[in-house]
Amino acid sequence: xxxxxxxxxxxxxxxxxxxxxxxxxxxxxxxxxxxxxxxxxxxxxxxxxxxxxxxxxxxxxxxxxxxxxxxxxxxxxxxxxxxxxxxxxxxxxxxxxxxxxxxxxxxxxxxxxxxxxxxxxxxxxxxxxxxxxxxxxxxxxxxxxxxxxxxxxxxxxxxxxxxxxxxxxxxxxxxxxxxxxxxxxxxxxxxxxxxxxxxxxxxxxxxxxxxxxxxxxxxxxxxxxxxxxxxxxxxxxxxxxxxxxxxxxxxxxxxxxxxxxxxxxxxxxxxxxxxxxxxxxxxxxxxxxxxxxxxxxxxxxxxxxxxxxxxxxxxxxxxxxxxxxxxxxxxxxxxxxxxxxxxxxxxxxxxxxxxxxxxxxxxxxxxxxxxxxxxxxxxxxxxxxxxxxxxxxxxxxxxxxxxxxxxxxxxxxxxxxxxxxxxxxxxxxxxxxxxxxxxxxxxxxxxxxxxxxxxxxxxxxxxxxxxxxxxxxxxxxxxxxxxxxxxxxxxxxxxxxxxxxxxx
Amino acid sequence: xxxxxxxxxxxxxxxxxxxxxxxxxxxxxxxxxxxxxxxxxxxxxxxxxxxxxxxxxxxxxxxxxxxxxxxxxxxxxxxxxxxxxxxxxxxxxxxxxxxxxxxxxxxxxxxxxxxxxxxxxxxxxxxxxxxxxxxxxxxxxxxxxxxxxxxxxxxxxxxxxxxxxxxxxxxxxxxxxxxxxxxxxxxxxxxxxxxxxxxxxxxxxxxxxxxxxxxxxxxxxxxxxxxxxxxxxxxxxxxxxxxxxxxxxxxxxxxxxxxxxxxxxxxxxxxxxxxxxxxxxxxxxxxxxxxxxxxxxxxxxxxxxxxxxxxxxxxxxxxxxxxxxxxxxxxxxxxxxxxxxxxxxxxxxxxxxx
Numbered sequence: 040x041x042x043x044x045x046x047x048x049x050x051x052x053x054x055x056x057x058x059x060x061x062x063x064x065x066x067x068x069x070x071x072x073x074x075x076x077x078x079x080x081x082x083x084x085x086x087x088x089x090x091x092x093x094x095x096x097x098x099x100x101x102x103x104x105x106x107x108x109x110x111x112x113x114x115x116x117x118x119x120x121x122x123x124x125x126x127x128x129x130x131x132x133x134x135x136x137x138x139x140x141x142x143x144x145x146x147x148x149x150x151x152x153x154x155x156x157x158x159x160x161x162x163x164x165x166x167x168x169x170x171x172x173x174x175x176x177x178x179x180x181x182x183x184x185x186x187x188x189x190x191x192x193x194x195x196x197x198x199x200x201x202x203x204x205x206x207x208x209x210x211x212x213x214x215x216x217x218x219x220x221x222x223x224x225x226x227x228x229x230x231x232x233x234x235x236x237x238x239x240x241x242x243x244x245x246x247x248x249x250x251x252x253x254x255x256x257x258x259x260x261x262x263x264x265x266x267x268x269x270x271x272x273x274x275x276x277x278x279x280x281x282x283x284x285x286x287x288x289x290x291x292x293x294x295x296x297x298x299x300x301x302x303x304x305x306x307x308x309x310x311x312x313x314x315x316x317x318x319x320x321x322x323x324x325x326x327x328x329x330x331x332x333x334x335x336x337x338x339x340x341x342x343x344x345x346x347x348x349x350x351x352x353x354x355x356x357x358x359x360x361x362x363x364x365x366x367x368x369x370x371x372x373x374x375x376x377x378x379x380x381x382x383x384x385x386x387x388x389x390x391x392x393x394x395x396x397x398x399x400x401x402x403x404x405x406x407x408x409x410x411x412x413x414x415x416x417x418x419x420x421x422x423x424x425x426x427x428x429x430x431x432x433x434x435x436x437x438x439x440x441x442x443x444x445x446x447x448x449x450x451x452x453x454x455x456x457x458x459x460x461x462x463x464x465x466x467x468x469x470x471x472x473x474x475x476x477x478x479x480x481x482x483x484x485x486x487x488x489x490x491x492x493x494x495x496x497x498x499x500x501x502x503x504x505x506x507x508x509x510x511x512x513x514x515x516x517x518x519x520x521x522x523x524x525x526x527x528x529x530x531x532x533x534x535x536x537x538x539x540x541x542x543x
Numbered sequence: 544x545x546x547x548x549x550x551x552x553x554x555x556x557x558x559x560x561x562x563x564x565x566x567x568x569x570x571x572x573x574x575x576x577x578x579x580x581x582x583x584x585x586x587x588x589x590x591x592x593x594x595x596x597x598x599x600x601x602x603x604x605x606x607x608x609x610x611x612x613x614x615x616x617x618x619x620x621x622x623x624x625x626x627x628x629x630x631x632x633x634x635x636x637x638x639x640x641x642x643x644x645x646x647x648x649x650x651x652x653x654x655x656x657x658x659x660x661x662x663x664x665x666x667x668x669x670x671x672x673x674x675x676x677x678x679x680x681x682x683x684x685x686x687x688x689x690x691x692x693x694x695x696x697x698x699x700x701x702x703x704x705x706x707x708x709x710x711x712x713x714x715x716x717x718x719x720x721x722x723x724x725x726x727x728x729x730x731x732x733x734x735x736x737x738x739x740x741x742x743x744x745x746x747x748x749x750x751x752x753x754x755x756x757x758x759x760x761x762x763x764x765x766x767x768x769x770x771x772x773x774x775x776x777x778x779x780x781x782x783x784x785x786x787x788x789x790x791x792x793x794x795x796x797x798x799x800x801x802x803x804x805x806x807x808x809x810x811x812x813x814x815x816x817x818x819x820x821x822x823x824x825x826x827x828x829x830x831x832x833x834x835x836x837x838x839x840x841x842x843x844x845x846x847x848x849x850x851x852x853x854x855x856x857x858x859x860x861x862x863x864x865x866x867x868x869x870x871x872x873x874x875x876x877x878x879x880x881x882x883x884x885x886x887x888x889x890x891x892x893x894x895x896x897x
Contacts (some may be wrong), residue, residue, distance in 0.1 A: 364774075407754050
């Protein structure tokens, strides 16, 4: 196979950071080449240079032996490099066809709708990316929107496809479909660069992997000849324990009891009569495909959404009608799914974010006046013990990386010494090191006899941590299985709504 | 410290650009810009008298600017400070002339308390509750309420209950005991200055040192995050508007008791509208508001003498403030320009290296 895209000694320096340090990459025709690395390893900087968004300080990029210098993405597109960003750049109100041709519409002032839709239909057939060109993008699922983005790239006659963290926003089924799409494209000989920090996906789909760490490319290996453990080690530069060690432990009294809970958002009932309990010293995992009511359920337990009917009982007290503040002070901590929208006030300093839940209580405040020293000391302590970087307590939360933002939330919620911690997607978008750290903290709470309700879309996370696993589908709890015995197949079936036969 | 300097950068650059554009306008219309600006400056700061008047007209700007800033900080775009100013003025003047036999300090205090509460309720009840309960847009409601207040004032002094006997549409003069004494005689500068400065300190303390301020700012920067933090978001929206109105009402009260001493029939004071610009230029920083209020006050007082000395119409100062608003609103463009500039430099050095 001939080399298609070659990158030699590419270096990019930002003020104070060496983002890419003599990076090398070789993409062959017709291969899926994964770039694997932790958050902040320099993956994004690299692809942005390939795509012309950044200009390298030194080094070279060549396509089919021809050296390239892009000063804008437009030139990269012309050269045949196409990129699908993690966050889509689509206009929801326009149709699929309109979105694809936007910016390089054929014809002049008159927009030829029928003709364009036909072109897009042909294109989608050619690349096996089935989609209805006349559908409105706003009505499509995330997975289909991504398909539109990929088609957009091919409409512009791309010869190389770069996918930046393409699975981050997808449901497991959509990931599956994306992988099929990638494989079909490979059959057609289109080389793909696949950026990810998820080991299993990289292992499944790629032909070769280039691992990046701290701005450097540390190794390029054949995927078939390596193990996830080896890749993980290359990624973080140290031995990583992939298996969680969880000592057996008997659960104590119930801390949280949910009885026949119904939650509605707008007119739609998202949770339709769910009952379960979470006990002291156990991690209760709630598995389910995104959009099946798990997050509405959690919001109703924490008081962010009102319950339509049913009861929420916390340590023997009915808190169904209590407000968020009362539930928080009673001992419920909550790591929300969306850290930007709920978990942090991004324009606040870390000091303020660290006390977001308890700012009005002693020792942080008294008689309505905030105590700066106590707040700063608290921030110093948490920032130190949770290794939040940068270690500047007056930094603005917005300027932290995703992993460190999540650490701020985790630090705040765990340090409150809650009786119940609800963690919704606590490791979403984080790298191996941070994931491990968060898992350790959850296990620590469990060991201390606290109750943990873990809601996650990642089955592996649920399976490795939970003592009991509840599966939610379409707002109903399908079953509660003991963590050690549940198999991936069982859970998968339940998640798609297939009831298991009664055992025994 | 660095943050303070960075905060000063945008307003200063905006002011400088606006002044330069003002110069070009003067040159184009055949005036001498240096002479005009010199006249403007000396008209604003040139003598004790001028300086006192500049500071005097900064007082209502500081107070109503603080009001707007508190609203902005809590995400409530209260642009009806003008109306709240008039509500405060009416209440203060009414207490000022109708209540008799109180000792001075008490009389002033009573007038101020009533004025601030009235103005606070004016902003808090209708716009505040409409926002909190039905999500009505504050910009619209405060603006509408503003016109109601302005015309209410007109009615009060034109054959309304507050009109003085006679033919001129104005209210009776307030009692001597309700007058805030002058700081410098024969100028407009009263002890109200210290009320304004105290208000700056109080607002700063409130916003940044109290749990109330924490709540207001949290609601202002992320309502969902505030809800998650256990804050009663609608309540603090209403409260933000109430406090905001209170300060605008205080501006009216201090102006009435310290300077005007009676209500006249005037369509607007302009203070409530300029207050928006004052808060914007200061980026809602209470201490910055002192400076930006002084700046706009100087433009207003200096503008008159500029017109007398150099013949440049005083309206030119409106042009300058307009440009400043425009530049501040466009400040998001600055990073873009900076980026382009850097790219340009990069290319230049690259070519140099080859």
